[in-house]
Amino acid sequence: MCFQEYLQKSNATDASGNMVLSDIGVHLQQKIKSHFREINVHSDVKYIDPTYMLRAVRANASDAILCTVLGQNAVHGAFAGFSGITTGICNTHNVYLPIPEVIKTPRLVDPNSRMWHRCLTSTGQPDFC
Structure with a gap:
């Protein structure tokens, strides 16, 4: 089959x-x-x-607040008549982002970058590199 x-x-x-x-x-x-x-x-x-296995650690208060804000902004965008958008934060501002622009190019993560190592440390994941 x-x-x-x-x-x-x-x-x-x-x-x-x-x-x-x-x-x-x-x-x-x-x-x-x-x-x-x-x-x-x-x-x-x-x-x-x-x-x-979506997360390696429990959600904390910051995660809960971020999810609440993103969800509320998504609802506001839908009620405003927008479609084909997602919500996000850009330079500390809540923004609507067009999905075609977001997915146009793949995002790459440098496994040797400082930000990636911060992510590994905060989630408790092992570094396989």
């Missing part, structure tokens, strides 16, 4: 009429396990759903 067939094996739709897709994680886990069996590697493959 190919990837597309696996995702679309159910013809169910949600309340908005969008197709309900199958869990790709389970499919990938099965494919990886079968691949390693074929090359005679006897190791147990563990699949950890990445949605449970």
